Amino acid sequence: MVPSDETARPVLVVGSTGYIGGRLIPRLLREGQRVRALARSLTKVRARSWADSPGVELVQGDVLDRASLLAAAQGCRAAYYLVHSMNPATRDFAQADRKAAENMVAAAAQAGLERLIYLSGLGEEEAGLSKHLRSRAEVANILRRGTTPVTVLRAAMIIGSGSASFEILRYLVERLPVMVTPRWVDTPCQPIAVRNVLEYLVGCLRAEHTLGETFDIGQPEVTTYRKLMECYAEEAGLRRRLIFPVPVLTPRLSSYWIHLVTPVPAALARPLAEGLRNAVICRDTRIRELIPQELLDARQAIRLALQDLRRREVESSWTDAGVLPPAEWGAEHDPDWAGGTLYEDRRSVLVDASRERVWEAVARLGGETGWYYADWLWRLRGFADRLVGGVGLRRGRRDPVEILPGDALDFWRVVAVEPGRRLLLAAEMKLPGRAMLELSLHPAPNDRIELRQIARFVPRGLGGILYWSLVTPLHSLVFRGMLHGIARQARAGVKPVAGE
Incomplete structure (x- = not known):
């Protein structure tokens, strides 16, 4: 529990109904934090199990509407920025993310926020990043240019029940005993369990040394997507999957393949598939000393995600994102x-x-x-x-x-x-x-x-x-x-x- 003087002003969560935001808020409440949850639809956010908690204030707004974002930020001491526009309804998600980040910078400055915490994507900008990862890096740079100190956490694949990446992995392995895959199946990566992501996010409010810094977060071991598929099959009790990588499958073809086999639509699958070609390795791991915790490996994370699915205890899902019609x-x-x-x-x-x-x-x-x-x-x-x-x-x-x-x-x-x-x-x-x-x-x-x-x-x-x-x-x-x-x-x- 943090001291009461630090919780006198609420923490703004931008993206409260998203996959991470929906899980972060109850953890902040358990820490004794007051939370202001920003959502485009109050009807949607009121349905959350934590919406009636005494420490929660619900506000309506949109990151593309600077005035509503400023109104939400007024009186807050910090903000979590957990939004991105990569969805089937947005034609140019990079442009939308750029405008939203600029609005967040302006709102944070005018409201006098002490800090921003942003969950970004892992990947080196000089390595020919995919459009998706390049956009996440661009948002981080825009936030850093503001006057409010920013803590950036860069994560690769997040493993947890309901995450888009985990659902792609799950459906591919469960539906295809024989897979002809693109070469990205052997791309090195360092995924991270969703519970570890949440602990880092919450810990950033306690650890002052994270202020204004950028950290890479992931499991200690470097693995590949092939190994993740093999691990999932073992944990799910499936027969060993046969995987044959070929060079002719482009990101576009891969996205159509993912679209047909998994629940993830092509508009979302394509930028994700393009990102799989980039090696996503943790370079700066200082946060492990600043916010110590038990980091789960991929097998443990997959096992816990499967347990949540079997118990029907999926706390949030990638499908939660979306605007409600009137x-x-x-x-x-x-x-x-x-x-x-x-x-x-x-x-x-x-x-x-x-x-x-x-x-x-x-x-x-x-x-x-x-x-x-x-x-x-x-x-x-x-x-x-x-x-x-x-x-x-x-x-x-x-x-x-x-x-x-x-x-x-x-x-x-x-x-x-x-x-x-x-x-x-x-x-x-x-x-x-x-x-x-x-x-x-x-x-x-x-x-x-x-x-x-x-x-x-x-x-x-x-x-x-x-x-x-x-x-x-x-x-x-x-x-x-x-x-x-x-x-x-x-x-x-x-x-x-x-x-x-």
């Missing part, structure tokens, strides 16, 4: 942004079961549970989405039972959850328009529950109109079957509502 999507009337064209498909059934049992079935949609009817059609739609660069169904869901705003659910994003009443999903598959699926529960006579389903679609041009015309016949099959499947799951009889 809640007005769920409105009953034609919204302003619809431009006068809004298609709807409405269906409902009466269910002879309690509200709790019906909601339990609704809340388990997707992932391992599936969609209760014609799952092969959902998988086919997911496969088609992957072929055109979309997210597909393979993302699954963070937890098979719990569902929170901001969660990824196959190729949907959870926009709103009212337990026992309503679930609102926004489509993230490739579409010629914008789509939403709403499921809601309403009381009905004779102690029954009316389960309503509304699919909404705002077309984009003629292609969107044609798309809706083509898929409408399938809705009668898929959505009707899903409603009846939910009722069966709730162990109830189903009776169509009058007029359907």
Whole structure:
């Protein structure tokens, strides 16, 4: 526990709903720190288990909006900068990261922050870095040019349940007993367990000698991606994988390969794949003396990540990142942004079961549970989405039972959850328009529950109109079957509502 005078002013966490931010905040709270969590969506951040903690203040803002970032930083003594724009929705993530870093520098200076702590990528700038790693290094340089002292932690692959790098490793090894890989499979690297990353981040607030310094963080041993794959297979109880590196697989081809086999979409897989060609070795390891801890090796980190998956205790996931669509999507009337064209498909059934049992079935949609009817059609739609660069169904869901705003659910994003009443999903598959699926529960006579389903679609041009015309016949099959499947799951009889 740190002295009370050091915790009088809060610590700002920029990127609070991301993979690292979502895990860092509860650890800061256990240290006695007051935390101000910045998020673009308060609905999303309020769903976190730590959101109601006495030491947490939630603020809405965006790193690309300098005014909101400055407002969030006012009154804070330090800030963690844990954001990057590498996602399918950002065409030029390097430019977005550059602008965001410049805004952070200005906000830190005006708010009088004592320090910034930035988690960057490992790699030497003169070694022909990939665009992804070059952008992370550029952000570090921009932050250093400001007047606020910056501590930079440079990490290579982070091994932990739910991290994008670990998910790539997991799916490649589990799905491919024989792998034809690019030459980067033998690139030297020093990965690090996520719990070690978090300990370093928290420790930087205690260790004054880290102020204004840059450190490389990683496990002590140098390994390769081939060895990581072999280690994963052993820890997961799989047969030995056969790995054949070839020189013809370019980063672009590698990203398509990763896209098709793993949940990570091509837009994210490509910069990650390009980064795998760079040797990522720790050069400056002074932090091991400044913040001593037991550094897990790759095998231990993989073992712990697998334990979290088996226990269904994934604290955060790479899929958590993403902007929630506006809640007005769920409105009953034609919204302003619809431009006068809004298609709807409405269906409902009466269910002879309690509200709790019906909601339990609704809340388990997707992932391992599936969609209760014609799952092969959902998988086919997911496969088609992957072929055109979309997210597909393979993302699954963070937890098979719990569902929170901001969660990824196959190729949907959870926009709103009212337990026992309503679930609102926004489509993230490739579409010629914008789509939403709403499921809601309403009381009905004779102690029954009316389960309503509304699919909404705002077309984009003629292609969107044609798309809706083509898929409408399938809705009668898929959505009707899903409603009846939910009722069966709730162990109830189903009776169509009058007029359907």
